[in-house]
Amino acid sequence: xxxxxxxxxxxxxxxxxxxxxxxxxxxxxxxxxxxxxxxxxxxxxxxxxxxxxxxxxxxxxxxxxxxxxxxxxxxxxxxxxxxxxxxxxxxxxxxxxxxxxxxxxxxxxxxxxxxxxxxxxxxxxxxxxxxxxxxxxxxxxxxxxxxxxxxxxxxxxxxxxxxxxxxxxxxxxxxxxxxxxxxxxxxxxxxxxxxxxxxxxxxxxxxxxxxxxxxxxxxxxxxxxxxxxxxxxxxxxxxxxxxxxxxxxxxxxxxxxxxxxxxxxxxxxxxxxxxxxxxxxxxxxxxxxxxxxxxxxxxxxxxxxxxxxxxxxxxxxxxxxxxxxxxxxxxxxxxxxxxxxxxx
Ligand code: 2U9
Numbered sequence: 001x002x003x004x005x006x007x008x009x010x011x012x013x014x015x016x017x018x019x020x021x022x023x024x025x026x027x028x029x030x031x032x033x034x035x036x037x038x039x040x041x042x043x044x045x046x047x048x049x050x051x052x053x054x055x056x057x058x059x060x061x062x063x064x065x066x067x068x069x070x071x072x073x074x075x076x077x078x079x080x081x082x083x084x085x086x087x088x089x090x091x092x093x094x095x096x097x098x099x100x101x102x103x104x105x106x107x108x109x110x111x112x113x114x115x116x117x118x119x120x121x122x123x124x125x126x127x128x129x130x131x132x133x134x135x136x137x138x139x140x141x142x143x144x145x146x147x148x149x150x151x152x153x154x155x156x157x158x159x160x161x162x163x164x165x166x167x168x169x170x171x172x173x174x175x176x177x178x179x180x181x182x183x184x185x186x187x188x189x190x191x192x193x194x195x196x197x198x199x200x201x202x203x204x205x206x207x208x209x210x211x212x213x214x215x216x217x218x219x220x221x222x223x224x225x226x227x228x229x230x231x232x233x234x235x236x237x238x239x240x241x242x243x244x245x246x247x248x249x250x251x252x253x254x255x256x257x258x259x260x261x262x263x264x265x266x267x268x269x270x271x272x273x274x275x276x277x278x279x280x281x282x283x284x285x286x287x288x289x290x291x292x293x294x295x296x297x298x299x300x301x302x303x304x305x306x307x308x309x310x311x312x313x314x315x316x317x318x319x320x321x322x323x324x325x326x327x328x329x330x331x332x333x334x335x336x337x338x339x340x341x342x343x344x
Contacts, residue, residue, distance in 0.1 A: 012031075013067070106338070109318055114314055120234055124234070126215060135165065135166060139173035140170070144294060157169070158197070170311065175192060179218065179295075186218050188216060188219075191215045192214045195211055219305065220305060231245055243263055246261075247287075250286065254290070259288055260285070261283070
């Protein structure tokens, strides 16, 4: 029996030596030291031994067991050390390698321009208000004094969704909705930026979808001079302090009187050049005093209140400031175009 134990010990130590993974070592442990292992088997048969043999065999069994145990521990430690070293080697980072370039995005130029415009108007006491892009015929036209036979209401000029609903053609319905919400009590002082839609053929200066920024100020004693001062302050802040504006008479159904607003040319300083078509002025805005009918339709008493309104195309302002010659650049998403506005 002692020989058998000796043999088992030798076999186990050999297998431990051969094992090259922790898993393989575990299998050796189960094989030799497990409940069903050969050493346990030998110990179970000790009952049949003489009293003289029994302690000797017991002692040998314990020795063999301890030896296997100790070798297992030592080998486990070795293998774990090797595994750790391999892992560290695998995960090591070469800090001298060049880093991967992280491509950073940027605001779309129209977003940047809208935000800049908003900031200027906020500085002049306006709040920013937004509204739905799919509008009812009522808010888009009727509340703005556009009679049913007005050419702008032609089905051919707007994107109608149903006979009564359309993609808004201007942001003015947001002002109409806001006035209604204020229930005839001023002041209302808001700017409304957003997308608008018109059935136009796209070319260098027209887009069937574009952005507007409109403004409305309704209060007691609001005058044309307030309109002029507000727009002048805005233009100077947006284009630069050396720029001025001039007003020319015009017509819009929602304002009376109505004006067209020009800004002095930034290229020639007003002397006349190719950009301003030799006039020294560039048309940038429409505006006027809110028509009494519009005040009434939207719940304000025209005897007590007056107001001014204005509207502008955001793309036009962006094109003039950054020298962009085609409105379609804003919507074709050419990265070479967009990248130029990273710092704007
Ligand atoms: C209410 C009352 C009045 C908004 C106005 C204009 C003049 C105007 C155009 C400029 C270029 C549109 O983008 S564009 O084609 N806009 O000329 N818009 S006054 O007047 C309002 C709006 C709402 C309740």
